[in-house]
Amino acid sequence: MEIRGRIIKKLPLQSGTSQSGSQWAKQEYVLETEGQYPKKVFFDFFGDKIVEFALEEGQNVVIRYDLESREHNGKWYTSVRAWHATII
Numbered sequence: 001m002e003i004r005g006r007i008i009k010k011l012p013l014q015s016g017t018s019q020s021g022s023q024w025a026k027q028e029y030v031l032e033t034e035g036q037y038p039k040k041v042f043f044d045f046f047g048d049k050i051v052e053f054a055l056e057e058g059q060n061v062v063i064r065y066d067l068e069s070r071e072h073n074g075k076w077y078t079s080v081r082a083w084h085a086t087i088i
Contacts (some may be wrong), residue, residue, distance in 0.1 A: 003041060004062045004088070005031040007055050019034040023049055027059045031063060043080035 009030035018024055021041055027050040033039045043065055055061060064084040069076055 001067065002062060002064050003015045003031065003033065005033040005038075005041070005060070007057050007059050007061060008032045010038070010055065010070070013050070029055060031061070041080060043082050045082050045085075049083060050056050055087075057087060062088060 007029055011028040013025060013027050015023065015025040024047065025045050026044050027043045028042065031041045031043060043063060044057075051066065062085070063082045065080050065082045067078060067080060069078045071077075
């Protein structure tokens, strides 16, 4: 899937160690879409994609992403995981 907009917020980098001992990192952003009724979309890059697509606030971008939902303790959570970005 693909979405176009402007980066309005870059959140602090998150990192840690998984239960299996692997290091992980996640960079989260908020994008505001274009059009008459702009929407805000919260998404992230994970792992090596953080450095490959280092985005900054104010940049206009096209993001390619996957949606994923998962259940935890009876509640459902959906993430927008970006895998490519083009600055426009």
